[in-house]
Amino acid sequence: MTNHEELLVGAVAYSANVVPIWEGIRDFFRDSSTPTDFVLFSNYERQVDALLAGHIDIAWNTNVAWVRTLRRTGGTARALATRDTDLVFRTLMVGRAGSGLDGLGSLEGRRVALGSRDSGQARILPEFFMARAGVPVSAVELTVFDSDVGKHGDTGRSDLDALRAVLDDDADVAAVGINTWQALTAAGDDTVVDLDVVWESEPYSHCNFTALDSLDHDRAERWVTNLQGMDWDDPEHRRVLELEGLRRWERPVLSGYDSLIAAMDAQGISECW
C-alpha cells in the first residue's frame, strides 16, 4: 500500500496521448473524496510488479495484465472499473474485399498474419479461437509481428503490421482488435475500402482498473463512484473520455475474461515475461 492521501494509479505509456489522458483524470479527481495521482510505466509487466509490491494502489491493466495479476494473487485481485468499450471488445479477421473467405474454417491452408505475442486481441485470442474452430495455427501459413512487445497490443502497431501484410500480398487475412478497425474506418483511411471483415469473434472483456484485495474496499468503492461521474456531455470530461476511447466508465464483467484465461492456459503463457 502507498501511504499517500492520494490514490496512486499506474498506467503504461503506450503513446504520447497517455500524458494528457492521465493529467485530465488527475485533474478530474482533484477536488473529489478520492484525490488521485498517476505514474507511468514502460510496460505492463513492470506495472503489475509495482502493483504487487504496493508501489501503486490501482493499475490500469490490459486483459492480459489482469489475468496475470489474478494468477499472481491467487485470484484475490479485484477489477474495479472498465470502459464501456472494454465490455464488448472483439477480434476481427480482415482480408482483402472479394477474397471469398468467410469464417475461421475458410482459413485452412491460407496465409494468416497475427500480432504481438503479448496482445490478447491480436495474437493470444485469435490463436485460441482458431484452434477452437478446428483451424489451429499449424493448419495455416502463419506470419507474426511481435511489434511493441510489453505494451500488450495497445499501440495498435502489430495490428497495422499484420494489415499491411494483407495489403502487400504477404498474407490473406490479419487479426486486428476492433478498436484498430474502428479507428481506421472512422478516419476514412482510403485503404480500408479494399478490406473486408472475414470473421468477428465473440465479445470479450479488455482493460480494467485492477487493485489488490488489500486496498480499502470503501475507499475503492468511492473512487469508482467518483470515476463514473465523468460525463460525456461535459466538454472537459469528454476530452479525456475521447482520448481514452470510451463514453462511460462501467463495472467490469468478469466472465468476459473466461476466453482469455482459457487461451493463456491452453498456450502455456507464463505469469510474466
Place this chain on the structure above:
Amino acid sequence: MTLVETVGAVPAGSSTRVPVSGPNDVETVRRWTAATGNTVLMVHPDSVEVLRGRADDPVRALSADRRPGYRLWVYTNFHCNLSCDYCCVSSSPTAEPRVIGVEEFVRLVDEAAAAGVAELFVTGGEPFMLLDIDDRLRHASGVMPTTVLTNAMVWTGARRRRLEALPRRGLTLQISLDSATAELHDRHRGSGSFERAMTGVRVAIDLGFRVRVAATLGADAGDSERELMALLDELGLDDDQRVVRRVARQGAANAGLTVSRASLLPEVCVTAEGVWWHPVAAADPAMKVADDWHPLAETIHKVRDEYRAHRIAGDVLASTFPCA
C-alpha cells in the same frame, strides 16, 4: 511563429495542418521542417500537413526487390487467343491490340535500365501473338533478367521456330496453369486450354527454358492448389518457379479481390496508353499514373512519392488509436 506553435503542440508521430496563403508560405514550411527535424506530408491548397518528427521512409523499409521501380511490367499488346473470364485487362481475340512496337520497346527497356530497373516482366494479352515478340525478348533479356507471361498455346509454325531461337540465359517463360486437371482451368480459360497449356509447359522445359508456372485462383478454387503443387513437383519445378495469385476484380472479372492505388504495393507498368500503378489494373482509369512513360525515371519517382504519402498517412493514423 504560427508554424512553431502549431507543430510544437503536436506529439511526435502525429500530424497537423499549417495554414498557408501561397507558394512562398509553402516554401517557408518546407525549409523550416527540413531544418527542425520535421516532415512535410502533403501540400493542400490552403495548408501544409506536417508530421512532428522525422518519418521513416516507407520505400526504404521495403526490401529492395519490392521497391517501386525495381520491376517494370510492360504490356506489349492486349489481344489474346483466349478470353479468360477473369482477365484483369479484358484481353481476347477481339480486343484492341494496343501494341508497343519493337523500336519503342527497345527505348523503354534501355531507359528502364538507366533508371535502375532490375527486372522486366513482359505480358499482354498473349505476347506471343506478336510474331516479332522474339526481337523484343532478345533485346530485353540481354539488358536485364526478363520474364514473359504466356499461355504457351500458340507455339506452332513460325512462332515455334522463333521460340526455339530465343536465348535461354536471362529469360524466363511464366506459363499460366490454374489447376492440375482440366476442369477448373478450362472453366475459366476455355475448353481444351488445359491440355494445350500442359503441352506448352513440357515444350518449354524440353527446350531448356527456365519455366515458372503461375496459377490464378478464384473463389471456386477450393483445395485445387494442393493438387497443382503436386503436379509441379512432378514437373520438377522449385518453389521459386511457382506463383499463385488470386483473381482481382478488374477487367473481365466481376468478382475477386478489390484493389486500389491506396491499398496496392505499386509495380510500375507501361502499356501503349501510358503508365499504371500495377499490372493487375492496367485498364482501370483510376490506376493510371501518366499518359506517357517517358521520362521513365521521373514516373517511377512519382509512383514512389505517392506510395510514400499513403504509407506515412497510414502510420499517422496508428498514433491516433484510442487503446488501453
